[in-house]
Amino acid sequence: MKAVADDIQGLKKELAETKVALTDARKVIGKLEKDLEAERKQQNGFVVIGTKPVPMGIVNWMNDYGMPWEVFWCYEHNQWVDELDTTFPYHHDNFCPKCRRSA
Structure with a gap:
């Protein structure tokens, strides 16, 4: 037992x-x-946020400045900003490549 x-x-x-x-x-x-x-x-240098593939460079800017991806998107030309204004984030005149060519 x-x-x-x-x-x-x-x-x-x-x-x-x-x-x-x-x-x-x-x-x-x-x-x-x-x-x-x-x-x-x-994958391939992109991170998917929601349904949008965001390049790693943009993700780094998002993390550095604590801002959403929309800040770095050119709605006029539907492409990513590739350079930041020297006064960013205090002033926002960031341009995509097409914006710079047309300016």
């Missing part, structure tokens, strides 16, 4: 350890899935 009780205690302990290991494994899997998703979004 004591042997059976010891076996049950051993099994309960093993079950608790397995549950902890399973929880840890699920956390690792969740992190890896997020990393995989981020890696899929960041």
Whole structure:
């Protein structure tokens, strides 16, 4: 009878350890899935924000200045700004390549 009780205690302990290991494994899997998703979004020098592929240079500016991608998009010519004004971010006269040619 004591042997059976010891076996049950051993099994309960093993079950608790397995549950902890399973929880840890699920956390690792969740992190890896997020990393995989981020890696899929960041391909060929672009990061997908919403549905818009944003060049890494723009993403760096977004991070440096804490601004959204819309600040760096030329709505008139539907392309990315490739140079920042010398007074940026205090004054915003950033131009895309087409804007500079037409100016």
